[in-house]
Amino acid sequence: MKSAVETLNPTRVRLTVEVPFEELKDSLDAAYKKINQQVTVKGFRKGKIPARVIDQRFGRGAVLEEAVNDALPKFYTEAVNEAELNVLGQPEVDITELKDNETLNFTAEVDVRPTIEIPDYSGIEVEVDAVEIADEDVDKAVEELRERFASTSPVERAAEDGDVVTIDLEAKVEGEVLEDGVASGVSYTIGSGELLEGIDDAVKGLEAGGEATFTSELKGGSAAGKESEVTVKVTQVAKRELPELDDDFAQLASEFDTLDELKADSRKRLETARQFDQATQAQERVLEKLLELVEVPVPEKLLEDEIRTRKHNLEHHQLGQMGLDLAKYLEIQGKTEEEFDAETKEQAEKGIKTQFVLDELVNKEKLNVNQEELTEHLMRRAQSSGMSPDQFAQAVVEGGQVPMLVGEVARGKALAVVVEAATVKDTNGEVVDLDDEDEAAEGEQADASAEADAESAKADEEKSEA
Template structure:
């Protein structure tokens, strides 16, 4: 077999492959055996029909077609190996010449992973928020905890902010009550900003038995995105009473004996959260700065597939679960179809560029993924998906997605390596140190990579394409 590679552009090549007919013989023999098992010819036992009879009855062309279809993947793979290529996705194959007992010639056009040169990135500088915990932050956290342990009691007065109301709702569109537009006995906290725009203004000042009508754009259901006339009736008004901020509350709400210990624990938790948020911000800003430095040719077919996958996942998974279609979603987001598609393309392109760049850095830095790192990543992904680690691991193995997880960990390590090499300061001018051994830094890097490259639930288009 002989093969030649023609570069069509930085991300696409054409392979021309010539196969001497004798190299087709194993596939030709297999084609005769297969046809032998599928057809019946009077006078011959099944599986014992001579090749010349098959040629006479069914045509030599049918046999050749079966043989070529069987052999093409093998010859294509050999040509890819000879050319030292990194193909993305399936090739477009065209048989240009097939001479019986002489020669098979075919071409295969395929996208390839582009060659990327990573420039010196050590001069990158980013600024992130300082990871400071104020007394106000602690007070707010404690207040939120008190809110969780608040008690309610029915009162005979008009509803005010913070009250818990029991409501009946009825939504109409074009004067017709929606089948899924009626709710009874619904609990709602005035001022929470949940449910529907305009409901807080409508119920404030109403007593039990009072009603009000207002217009609002529905956020979900069969008429999501449409303007509706909503009638709300207040069944009861309950006042919320927060527990005293004392040692008794600390014992009720935590494992601590004193309120002072509870406050100290809240401060520690907030400090951890702020540090993680700071690490995430640093990773995101460093990644953006890195991508600005690197020229990445974009495989157009891969980009098109990525855009379609992201759109499909949004329409059929995320929005589908909310009972909403794309038109309603765009109305709520106040976006045109063109704006949505431009944004989707930009996100997809950034995801692909991120994968290519971080994969190249991981290769250059000889970064490897240990079993322990892969297991830790799997456990974290399982937690975020709501599955047990065993369930998630089984789904990953059955779906052939282990390489995808390895890629996520590798890219996270690559990003953490870059962050460790650049200058990160906080808004107070203090240096921020996040190395790839730092738990917050490593986890933040992995999550930033996932958020940027994911096309949906665990999708990794470049990785999947390369393994196709």
């Protein structure tokens, strides 16, 4: 077999392959055997029909077609390996010449990973938010904890803001009660905004036994998005009572003996969370700077597939779970379809470029992924997916997704290398030491790249293996 490569553009090549006919022998034998099992000829036992009879009865062309279809993937793979191509997706194959007992010639056009030159990234500088915890931040955190320990007690008066009311609901659309529009014994805190728009005004001022009717757009269910006439009946009004902010509360809500100790711990927790956010922000901004330094051509077909995948996931998974369609989503977001398409394309391009650049860095820096790193990443992905680690691991193995996970971890490590080499300062002009948060943020970045900016990683792995 002979093959040659022609570069059509930085992300696409054409392979020209010439196959001597004798190299089709195994595929021809397999074709005759397959046809033998599928047809019946009088006078011959099934599976024992001579090749010449098959040629006479069914035509040599049918045999050649079966043999070529069987052989093409093997010869294509050999040509790809011989040229050391890093292909993306499926090739477009065209048989240019097929002469019985002489030769088979074909061409295959396919997308390839572009050659990327990684420049010196040690000069990258970014600015991140300073970690500053105000007393008001601590007070807010303690107040949120206090809210969790609030108690309620029934009162015989009209409902007010902040009260917890027990209500029955009935929703009608065009005068008909919806099958899924009736609910009883619902607990609702007035002012929380957790139920239907308009319900706060409807229940305020009502005592137990009182009811009101209001109009609201349904957020979910069989009539999501439709205007509904909702009847609400209050069966109980209860007042929320917050515990006193003192040492007794600290002992009730935490392992600390005093309120001062509880506040000190809250401040420390806020600092840790802000430091983590700062590290994540640094990685995001360093990545942006890195992508600006590198010229990355994007294969058109891969980009089209990535855009299609993102739209499909949004429409059929994310929006479906919220009871929305794309038109309603765009209305809520205040975007036109053209703006949405432009944003999706931009995000898809960034995801593909991110993967290409970080993969090149993995090779350049000779980064490897050990079992401990892979296990930690798997645990995080399992947690974010709502599955147990064992269930997630089984799904990954059965779906052949282990290489994809390895790639995600490796890309996270590659970005960490660039961040380490960059200069990161906060808004106060102070150089930020990210060592304490680097490992956690690296894992977070790997997760984010898998689920958002680099969704193309999964598609790329699957296409390369196909």
